[in-house]
Structure formats: C-alpha cells, structure tokens
Amino acid sequence: MPKSRYNVGSTKKKGATAARRNGSTTSVGLCSVRRFLLNLGLVMMGFCFVYFRSQTDRLLGSIKITLKDTMATTTTIGTTTASTEAYASKYEQQHESTVCISQEEIDKSSLLTANVPLEKEDPGTFARSDPHDNSAKGDTAPTLRKDYNSGNDIACRVLVANHPDYHYELLESVVLKYPLPWDDMPCDFTKSNVVVFDIAMTLHAEKAKELPTYKAYYYSYLQGVPRRRMVAESKRNTTNTKYENVMAIIGDVGSPWEMEKYEGIYAAQIAVSCGTIDPKGFVNRSPFHFCVQHVSCDISETFCDDNTRKRSCWLNPMHNQTCYFMADIFPMFPDSERCQQPQNNKNNDKIRLCTIGTAKSHARLASVFGADANYYRQHVELHLHHRFGMIQEYVINKVDDFVFIANQSSFIGFQQSVSKCDILIPLLFPEAGGLGYFRYNPKSMKLSGSLSQLIGYHLPSVMHKDIYDSYKDVLTAPATTHESTEESLDKALKQMIQTVAQNRKRACNHSPNIIHGKKCLPTPPLRPELQSQLVASAKQTSSQSDTKTTPPLPPPPQDNNDKPAVSLSIPPKEDTANIQKPPIRSWMSRDALIRPQEERQYVWEKEKREQQKGNDKNAQLRQEFREKVLESANSPANQALQLKAGKLLREAMTKFTAPGYEPVMDEKKDPVFDEIIVAVDLEAHLMEPGDGNGQSKKALVGETLFGKLDGDCVIYGAGIAYETSFEVTMAQKNTGCAVHSFDCTMNDVDALTRFIDYQKDIVNLAFHPWCVGEEDAVDQDVLKKSNVYDMSKFSSNMVRLEEIMERLHHEEVDLLKFDIEGFEWKLFDSILQSTEHLPRQMAFELHTRHANPGYVPPHLVKEKGREAVVALFDRLYQLGYRTVSKELNFGDFRCAEFVVYRFYDGDENL
Structure with missing residues (x-):
C-alpha cells in the first residue's frame, strides 16, 4: 500500500500553524536598533524627527502616514484567542514592477540623507499649453498626446496631486491602482495604451522632513519607467478588461499650486489627500476631478455630496460597497543573511515585533509584556516606529530593555525598517480610542497605515478579531487574532511568535537567506548619466524616424518581481505585454525552498498558454x-x-x-x-x-x-x-x-x-x-x-x-x-x-x-x-x-x- 499520509481538513486551526500553512518564513535584525541609532546619532545629530501626520489630519480624525484606516464587524472567531489564518488566495497581489532597492545602493546613494533641491521646478518641463487659454479647460479639455521626454504617442496625461507634507507612501499605489473611468475621459487608446501620470507635491518639507529623501527615490527609481497598472480590489470582478493592460509612466514633478494652472492638458486630476483640500469643492470644480478618501463621507454634512461619493475611492475594504483599493505598493528590499550563529549575534534568534505610531494601545501591550517579562525578554524585540522617544508604559512595566525606537527620518529608511519586521501588530482596540478604525463607526472607518504595510510587505500579524473580519479578504500573510482582553492578546502573540520561530528555524536549515516579506531582486537605479543618455537618444531617434525606440539597456535581473528595463521611450503598444514578467501570486509559498519551483512552473505554463493562443490544433x-x-x-x-x-x-x-x-x-x-x-x-x-x-x-x-x-x-x-x-x-x-x-x-x-x-x-x-x-x-x-x-x-x-x-x-x-x-x-x-x-x-x-x-x-x-x-x-x-x-x-x-x-x-x- 502506498504510504501517503494526507490530512484533509480541520475545523480548529491552531495559531502555531498560521505561518506554516503557506510556508512563510521570517527573521530578525542583524543588530539591535538601539545600537544602530547610537552610532547613527554621531553622524546625523541635529536631524529632525519624522512627522507622519499634520495638524490638519488630527483635526479630521485622519491617521498617520503609518496609521491609516481599520474596521471591523464582530465576527467571533474564538472565545479568548481566535487564532486565525488569513492568506487571501483569491486576492492576488499583482505588483509586477515593484521597485527593489539593494543595501549597496542605499549605502552609496542619497536615499537616506538626500539633499535634493526643493525650489520650484521650471513649469516648462511639465506644461506646454497656455494656462490662460480658456478653450483648454473644463469638459472640452484637450489631452496632450505626446510624451515630453520621448516624443512618443501616449493616450493621455493624469495629474496626481498630494498637497500636505505627508502621505508620500500613497503616490505609487494611486498611480498604479486608482480605478479611473477611462471610457468617460478624453483619452485616446487607439494608438497607445500608455498614460503619463505627473506628480504634484509640496515643495516645502515643513514637518516630516522626508520629502528630500522621497524625491531622491522618485528621481532614482520612478520617473520615466513603464509600470503596468493594476485593478483595484473593489473592481476586480467588474472592471472593463480592455483597460487592464494600461501602462503607467510616472512623469514630471512640481508643486500642486503650480501644476494645477495647466489643468487643460490633463485628462483627470486625482487628489491623494482629498480631506485636506475640501473634497466637495474639489470634485465639483471639474467632472474629471477624483478623490482618494481616508475617512467616511459621513464624517460631516459639508464633507461630501453625491458627486463626491461617485468620484471617490477609499483606502480600505470597509468601503467595499462603493470603491476601494489597498495602497500596498512600497519599495521592496532583497533578502539579507539572517541565519548567523547565535554566538555571533546574541539577538539573532529573537523575533522582531513591530508597531507603527504612538496613537495605539501601548499600555495594553506593555502590561502583557510585564505579566510574563521573562518569556518576552527571551524571545522578542519590540521596535516602535514613531517620531518620539520611549513610551513610558514600557518603562513602568520594566520591559524597556527589549524595546527599541525605530525613528527613521528618510522615506526609504522607514520603509526598509518596517520591511524587516517579523510580526506587525496594528495594536488597535475599539475601547481605547481606536473606534474610528472599526467598521461599526460609519462616520469614520479610517485606514491604519500599518495594515497597508503588512499587506504590502506580506508580514505576519497579530490583530483584533474585528479588524481581521474587515481585512481578511485582502491579507497576504497569516494572522492570529485576539479579543479586547490582555489575556487574549498574550495568547495570540505567543502563538504567532512560536509559529514564526519554527518557520525561521526550518528556513535556516537549508538557506542562509530567509525570504522575508516579499522576495525581490535589486532594481538598477536610473543614474543621472544614464538619464541624460536616454534623453539624448530619444530626441535623436525622434528626429530620424516615426518609429521611436531606445537603444537597448542591459537587461535587469530576471525575476517575477523585476521592474521593467528603464526607458524614457515608450515601447510600441503591441510589445507592452513583454515588458514585465508574470506577477508574483499571493498563493505562492514564502518558503525559500518551495517558492522558486512554483515560480518556475508558473512562468512555464504562462509561456505555453501564450504559444498556444489562436492554435486550435490541441x-x-x-x-x-x-x-x-x-x-x-x-x-x-x-x-x-x-x-x-x-x-x-x-x-x-x-x-x-x-x-x-x-x-x-x-x-x-x-x-x-x-x-x-x-x-x-x-x-x-x-x-x-x-x-x-x-x-x-x-x-x-x-x-x-x-x-x-x-x-x-x-x-x-x-x-x-x-x-x-x-x-x-x-x-x-x-x-x-x-x-x-x-x-x-x-x-x-x-x-x-x-x-x-x-x-x-x-x-x-x-x-x-x-x-x-x-x-x-x-x-x-x-x-x-x-x-x-x-x-x-x-x-x-x-x-x-x-x-x-x-x-x-x-x-x-x-x-x-x-x-x-x-x-x-x-x-x-x-x-x-x-x-x-x-x-x-x-x-x-x-x-x-x-x-x-x-x-x-x-x-x-x-x-x-x-x-x-x-x-x-x-x-x-x-x-x-x-x-x-x-x-x-x-x-x-x-x-x-x-x-x-x-x-x-x-x-x-x-
């Protein structure tokens, strides 16, 4: 008799298997963040702390850059600790061209300490129509059909504007996922499926001080690179499939106040932080104005009207009856060697827990740590991602010796730090000032940014069961859930810690590199010298022929997460299908041993399907x-x-x-x-x-x-x-x-x-x-x-x-x-x-x-x-x-x- 042993089904899922079910593996940092910050302080003394939320956001009840919107219905998953596994197979993350930045590039670039000029750019670089020409405005606004840099045909241009000095992490997701009504817009897709998205953002780093480093990232990795657009979650089953192959190129950058003068050249404008600029007034100024909403339209009577609701899209699935998408596209970072022997790194075997922001129930977490301090001190490090110092509750409970402050003043530094987390804890409770993040507060239903990041980086999580109920269809990694009690939180934490530790041990047995979050290979940056060569080449080619091509660049690393080869010249429409490799699917294992052969066969089958299109022989x-x-x-x-x-x-x-x-x-x-x-x-x-x-x-x-x-x-x-x-x-x-x-x-x-x-x-x-x-x-x-x-x-x-x-x-x-x-x-x-x-x-x-x-x-x-x-x-x-x-x-x-x-x-x- 064959000796197959195969367990079919289980009603009671154990938290210890939550990460094992999809082969996920995680890891801890190479050194403590406290030691790192001490050394970093010798060089960066005087730098300001990171601000992720302005005073305007506070007034609106909005969230931090890392704390956007959560929700929940009270689905009981368990009595004390509901250990659930959320690995959304039907929700496929299609981040085909996600930027992946190696540590070598970070070390030798200005991504952490950028000194990019913030003065106003020349309007001529992004606007070629007369701002005083009334015929270029309103319903009959013409669209520019040529790309400024390459001279190639494009379908139209769209302006993505972010007015405050935060929410930079949303820009890529808005460009690639915001569901625009292409049929109703003045875009011509007969010659090209390319849309250029110009970016407007503040020129003054008033608060968070991350604008210079974001611009360094923008110029190095985003501008001029073709990216395939994706389908927003709420539109996956209803969207018109003929627009699923639209290619986005992130174009020029300027200030909102300067670029909005040239409204006539844009087929549409999208306000990223709509709540800061009067959503109702913005939408009603033009039929082609659209909002990204962070809170419910019901927050006040003057906030929205019917037009605003129709032309708004929210940032979390609590708004799944209207329009929503997850802003889960972030820069990625390659795997690092995380399996050194404990004698070389005494903290190597500890699990890296993370929280984002201070407006959380840290008192409860500190109390849980204090009740079993020996266990948590032995197994975990807690990294607090916020702009302040040590939170006193951890000092009071005498657990601050394994709590570290992850204060990164750069955009890339912050994202990289979050990506290294083994477990991310939203730390939201409806009774502790967090009601606005839950579904049963219809006048808010805000997004917590930590949810976007744990989805984007595929991080295991420990969350309130009502938060899980709202996000379970979009989660991309396992989650254990808890009730509102400290006992329940303690049990859920220990279940996930045990699971992650077991999976890391398993991964380290066959590889020194742990697949942490999303796997990626480094994307080559767009160097200034390379950019000038490409611009010159595009101009020369444009003057010589109607068919505009760019001399081939060295091929990027081949991987499903690769970014397409950098080019300022738009590829012909019929060739855009070859720009990117097949997307990494959310069902693929995160185990370093299993995933490569899943990816390999996925590519093989896709190629076979392409070869057999139109062939009725089979x-x-x-x-x-x-x-x-x-x-x-x-x-x-x-x-x-x-x-x-x-x-x-x-x-x-x-x-x-x-x-x-x-x-x-x-x-x-x-x-x-x-x-x-x-x-x-x-x-x-x-x-x-x-x-x-x-x-x-x-x-x-x-x-x-x-x-x-x-x-x-x-x-x-x-x-x-x-x-x-x-x-x-x-x-x-x-x-x-x-x-x-x-x-x-x-x-x-x-x-x-x-x-x-x-x-x-x-x-x-x-x-x-x-x-x-x-x-x-x-x-x-x-x-x-x-x-x-x-x-x-x-x-x-x-x-x-x-x-x-x-x-x-x-x-x-x-x-x-x-x-x-x-x-x-x-x-x-x-x-x-x-x-x-x-x-x-x-x-x-x-x-x-x-x-x-x-x-x-x-x-x-x-x-x-x-x-x-x-x-x-x-x-x-x-x-x-x-x-x-x-x-x-x-x-x-x-x-x-x-x-x-x-x-x-x-x-x-x-």
Missing part, C-alpha cells in the same frame, strides 16, 4: 480522442458492461436504502468491493495498462493524447508524502503535462529538501504545501485519537479543488490522482458537490473499515463499509464516471485502487 486532437473513447464506450460489448455495472449498483442501493435495513458490521475478511466492476474495457491504444505497482505507473486513459498536446494538459497529484515517482513519470517521460503535486503534511525539512532537489530540473512539475479539500473536512479531535499522524506536521492548509484551479488558472483537470489513507472520503464529499469543476479522470485508492491501522486512521473509515462504497460509486456513475480499472490491494483486501473516467456529462448516461 482542441482538435482532444475532440478526435473523445470521439474515439465514446465510440469504444458505446460499443455493444461495453454497453453491456455498463448496464451490468449500473444494475449491480442500483440493486445494492435499493437493498441498502430499504426501510428497516441495518448496516452489516462486517469483518476484515468479508468482501467490500464486489459490486464495483470495470464498466468500460478500453483498447490498449486508448488506455495503457499499469504495472501493478500503483506508484509510478497506473492504468490511465489518454496518455498517448497527453504526449501530443505540448504541455496543454493538467495533472494533479494529492497526498504524495515525499513519494513523487508517479508525478515525475507523468511530467518527464510520458506526457509533458503541467503536473502539480499537493501535500500539507510534508514539513520534515531534510526530507522535503531531498524531495525538491530530486525534481528541481523538471520545469513542468511543482509541489505546493496544500491539501485538497474543505477546511472543516476533519475534526482535529478525531485526528488526535490516531497514533498514525504527527499533528505537529499538520499545516491546516486546506484548499478546495475549484479554488486551486482558480489560483493556477486551470479551466479543467485532465487527471486527479490521490492516495490519502482514508481522507479520500472527505475529499469526495468536497469535489462531488458540484459538476462544474469535475476532473476528467480520477485515479485513487479507496480505504474501508478494518483497513491496516498502521496506514489508515480507524476513526476515518469506521463507517465506511460495503454500503458506503456502493453509495460512492453510484454517485460517480450518475455523474458520468465509469470504472475503467480496479485493482485490489493484495496486502490489504479492505483497500483497492480504481481509475474512473468521465465519459458522459449528464443526459447521455446509460
């Missing part, structure tokens, strides 16, 4: 094969077999469902599969026989067809338990199909390393740490009664079949193979609920009562006797499946291997 081959299979199935001999098989099932079902029938408590020696016979006997050219082993070679329908489809076929293998010979055979030797294997119990680092290494060179084969089935398929208490499964290896990463197909972009599964030691009964309950996503063929082992308890937990099959077997195959028969292979397990007659093929889709059933 469809024709499939149709021809189906006709041959049906011809064989409908032959007189096979029709007689089908009638016999159906009759056996119907007679048994009639007996077993008759009033007064009592199921027979059979013994191990009693037959249990007698009513199941081969219903279609296919010829060898349609179905090659197996080798009787059950592992590497099974009797399958259509292997000869698969070999002709050039990868246009899909095979799933579930519950593999480090045994991959069948999947390797199908991927490499027989078919060339896209083969995916699934198992959420494979957590032995050494065994998993050998397993991945064995198949590392097979580009069309990937392993995913998921189990196929329902999340509540099996009660944990049932599993604990079995001595077969090590529950510490159970990751609870259950994913339904249709959701897996959606993640992997598969419309149909040609073969689903599984041998999951008794859990197959729950899997059948899941996949047979609907006929929409049924596999064409299934190969499986069925286990029944009295099966060898060394492999099969008795509690899973104690009710699975002859009656259950007949009921299952009767259901399969009704769905059009016919048994084409049956092999009893000669080591255990209570188990048998079957192959069923769906010949009929419904009405044509015999």
Whole structure:
C-alpha cells in the first residue's frame, strides 16, 4: 500500500500553524536598533524627527502616514484567542514592477540623507499649453498626446496631486491602482495604451522632513519607467478588461499650486489627500476631478455630496460597497543573511515585533509584556516606529530593555525598517480610542497605515478579531487574532511568535537567506548619466524616424518581481505585454525552498498558454480522442458492461436504502468491493495498462493524447508524502503535462529538501504545501485519537479543488490522482458537490473499515463499509464516471485502487 499520509481538513486551526500553512518564513535584525541609532546619532545629530501626520489630519480624525484606516464587524472567531489564518488566495497581489532597492545602493546613494533641491521646478518641463487659454479647460479639455521626454504617442496625461507634507507612501499605489473611468475621459487608446501620470507635491518639507529623501527615490527609481497598472480590489470582478493592460509612466514633478494652472492638458486630476483640500469643492470644480478618501463621507454634512461619493475611492475594504483599493505598493528590499550563529549575534534568534505610531494601545501591550517579562525578554524585540522617544508604559512595566525606537527620518529608511519586521501588530482596540478604525463607526472607518504595510510587505500579524473580519479578504500573510482582553492578546502573540520561530528555524536549515516579506531582486537605479543618455537618444531617434525606440539597456535581473528595463521611450503598444514578467501570486509559498519551483512552473505554463493562443490544433486532437473513447464506450460489448455495472449498483442501493435495513458490521475478511466492476474495457491504444505497482505507473486513459498536446494538459497529484515517482513519470517521460503535486503534511525539512532537489530540473512539475479539500473536512479531535499522524506536521492548509484551479488558472483537470489513507472520503464529499469543476479522470485508492491501522486512521473509515462504497460509486456513475480499472490491494483486501473516467456529462448516461 502506498504510504501517503494526507490530512484533509480541520475545523480548529491552531495559531502555531498560521505561518506554516503557506510556508512563510521570517527573521530578525542583524543588530539591535538601539545600537544602530547610537552610532547613527554621531553622524546625523541635529536631524529632525519624522512627522507622519499634520495638524490638519488630527483635526479630521485622519491617521498617520503609518496609521491609516481599520474596521471591523464582530465576527467571533474564538472565545479568548481566535487564532486565525488569513492568506487571501483569491486576492492576488499583482505588483509586477515593484521597485527593489539593494543595501549597496542605499549605502552609496542619497536615499537616506538626500539633499535634493526643493525650489520650484521650471513649469516648462511639465506644461506646454497656455494656462490662460480658456478653450483648454473644463469638459472640452484637450489631452496632450505626446510624451515630453520621448516624443512618443501616449493616450493621455493624469495629474496626481498630494498637497500636505505627508502621505508620500500613497503616490505609487494611486498611480498604479486608482480605478479611473477611462471610457468617460478624453483619452485616446487607439494608438497607445500608455498614460503619463505627473506628480504634484509640496515643495516645502515643513514637518516630516522626508520629502528630500522621497524625491531622491522618485528621481532614482520612478520617473520615466513603464509600470503596468493594476485593478483595484473593489473592481476586480467588474472592471472593463480592455483597460487592464494600461501602462503607467510616472512623469514630471512640481508643486500642486503650480501644476494645477495647466489643468487643460490633463485628462483627470486625482487628489491623494482629498480631506485636506475640501473634497466637495474639489470634485465639483471639474467632472474629471477624483478623490482618494481616508475617512467616511459621513464624517460631516459639508464633507461630501453625491458627486463626491461617485468620484471617490477609499483606502480600505470597509468601503467595499462603493470603491476601494489597498495602497500596498512600497519599495521592496532583497533578502539579507539572517541565519548567523547565535554566538555571533546574541539577538539573532529573537523575533522582531513591530508597531507603527504612538496613537495605539501601548499600555495594553506593555502590561502583557510585564505579566510574563521573562518569556518576552527571551524571545522578542519590540521596535516602535514613531517620531518620539520611549513610551513610558514600557518603562513602568520594566520591559524597556527589549524595546527599541525605530525613528527613521528618510522615506526609504522607514520603509526598509518596517520591511524587516517579523510580526506587525496594528495594536488597535475599539475601547481605547481606536473606534474610528472599526467598521461599526460609519462616520469614520479610517485606514491604519500599518495594515497597508503588512499587506504590502506580506508580514505576519497579530490583530483584533474585528479588524481581521474587515481585512481578511485582502491579507497576504497569516494572522492570529485576539479579543479586547490582555489575556487574549498574550495568547495570540505567543502563538504567532512560536509559529514564526519554527518557520525561521526550518528556513535556516537549508538557506542562509530567509525570504522575508516579499522576495525581490535589486532594481538598477536610473543614474543621472544614464538619464541624460536616454534623453539624448530619444530626441535623436525622434528626429530620424516615426518609429521611436531606445537603444537597448542591459537587461535587469530576471525575476517575477523585476521592474521593467528603464526607458524614457515608450515601447510600441503591441510589445507592452513583454515588458514585465508574470506577477508574483499571493498563493505562492514564502518558503525559500518551495517558492522558486512554483515560480518556475508558473512562468512555464504562462509561456505555453501564450504559444498556444489562436492554435486550435490541441482542441482538435482532444475532440478526435473523445470521439474515439465514446465510440469504444458505446460499443455493444461495453454497453453491456455498463448496464451490468449500473444494475449491480442500483440493486445494492435499493437493498441498502430499504426501510428497516441495518448496516452489516462486517469483518476484515468479508468482501467490500464486489459490486464495483470495470464498466468500460478500453483498447490498449486508448488506455495503457499499469504495472501493478500503483506508484509510478497506473492504468490511465489518454496518455498517448497527453504526449501530443505540448504541455496543454493538467495533472494533479494529492497526498504524495515525499513519494513523487508517479508525478515525475507523468511530467518527464510520458506526457509533458503541467503536473502539480499537493501535500500539507510534508514539513520534515531534510526530507522535503531531498524531495525538491530530486525534481528541481523538471520545469513542468511543482509541489505546493496544500491539501485538497474543505477546511472543516476533519475534526482535529478525531485526528488526535490516531497514533498514525504527527499533528505537529499538520499545516491546516486546506484548499478546495475549484479554488486551486482558480489560483493556477486551470479551466479543467485532465487527471486527479490521490492516495490519502482514508481522507479520500472527505475529499469526495468536497469535489462531488458540484459538476462544474469535475476532473476528467480520477485515479485513487479507496480505504474501508478494518483497513491496516498502521496506514489508515480507524476513526476515518469506521463507517465506511460495503454500503458506503456502493453509495460512492453510484454517485460517480450518475455523474458520468465509469470504472475503467480496479485493482485490489493484495496486502490489504479492505483497500483497492480504481481509475474512473468521465465519459458522459449528464443526459447521455446509460
């Protein structure tokens, strides 16, 4: 019997598995922030603290740069600590061109201590129309159809304006995600799908002092670079798909007051901090003015009207009935070596907890630390990201020795510090002044910036259960939840700390680099000398030819998160699909061992789909094969077999469902599969026989067809338990199909390393740490009664079949193979609920009562006797499946291997 061990489903998810379910790994800093700040102070003495919120924001009840909006409904996830896992598979982060900045570039650049001139730029660099020309304003405003730098055609220009001296972290997200009504705007997409977004922001660093460093980042990495726009979360299922390939180029920069004089050249204006400039007045000045809203329109009667609501988009999912998007695009940073030996760094094994801002319930967190100071002192460091000094509550509770202040006055320094967090704690409670961040305060429903950052950087989190209820659909990493009590917060923290520590230990066993947050490779900066060369080249090319191209640059690092090659010349419209690699998907594992082979196969499948577009050869081959299979199935001999098989099932079902029938408590020696016979006997050219082993070679329908489809076929293998010979055979030797294997119990680092290494060179084969089935398929208490499964290896990463197909972009599964030691009964309950996503063929082992308890937990099959077997195959028969292979397990007659093929889709059933 195959030794697959596969846990299907769990109702009670344990916090200790929250990060393990998606293979996430985290790490701590190389040295304490306190030591770092001491050294940094010798150089940067006199620098001002960072301000992330102006007085205006305070008056509006708005949030910090790092504290924007939260929400919640009171969904009870647990009584004390609701340890939940939030890993939104349906919410795919499409940050295809995220900027990734290496530490080397940070060290040698002005990103931390920029001295960029703040004086007013020459309006001629961004405005080429007469500001006094009335014909260039209002509803008939013409749009500039050429890019200033390259002279290439563009669809239109949009102005993104941010008036206050904060919220710089929102600009990239607004450019790339704000859902504009392109059909209603004066944009011409007939010649180009490129839109230039000019940026207007304050010229005076009045408060936060981060403007100079943000401008250094802007000029070095953003300006002039093509970026593919994304679909806002609230528009993902409704947006017009013809605008999903719009390319954005971040253009010129100036002050709002200067650039707004040239309103006539812009197809639209977007106010990033709309609440600071009278949203109602701004929107009603032009039909092409749009708002980014931070708080509810119901905050006051003078704040919004109907027009304002229609042309506003909010920054969190509490406003999902209108329009919202997550401002979760931040500069990324490559992995660093975080696995040094403890003797080299005494804090190496500590978990880095982080909070952002001072307007939080620090008193509660300090009290939790004080109640178990020895535990927290041993396991964690707390990094407070704010502009003030030590918060006194930590001093009072005598825990300030492991609390550090992360005060970064630069835009990049702040983001890099947050990205290094192992766990981010929003630290919001409805009773402690945080009501405005929850859904049940409709006059506020603000965003907490910490939520945007933990989503953007894919950071594990510990949050209030009502915050989780509001954000669960957009979270990109695990979360444990807590109630409003200190006991609940303490329990949730310890659960996540344990999980992150276990995952880091596992990651460090096979790599010195921990994938922390989002993986990325360094993006080359746009150097001043390179920029001047490109401008000169673009001008020269523009004067010589109507086809404007730029001399090729050295290719950037190849990775799914790569930024496209820097170019001031817009690529032709038909070539824009090649600018970027496929996006990193939120379902991909964060485990450094697993993720590369997931990314590799994702790219392979995408390339295959592109190659086969418009080619109906494979469809024709499939149709021809189906006709041959049906011809064989409908032959007189096979029709007689089908009638016999159906009759056996119907007679048994009639007996077993008759009033007064009592199921027979059979013994191990009693037959249990007698009513199941081969219903279609296919010829060898349609179905090659197996080798009787059950592992590497099974009797399958259509292997000869698969070999002709050039990868246009899909095979799933579930519950593999480090045994991959069948999947390797199908991927490499027989078919060339896209083969995916699934198992959420494979957590032995050494065994998993050998397993991945064995198949590392097979580009069309990937392993995913998921189990196929329902999340509540099996009660944990049932599993604990079995001595077969090590529950510490159970990751609870259950994913339904249709959701897996959606993640992997598969419309149909040609073969689903599984041998999951008794859990197959729950899997059948899941996949047979609907006929929409049924596999064409299934190969499986069925286990029944009295099966060898060394492999099969008795509690899973104690009710699975002859009656259950007949009921299952009767259901399969009704769905059009016919048994084409049956092999009893000669080591255990209570188990048998079957192959069923769906010949009929419904009405044509015999």
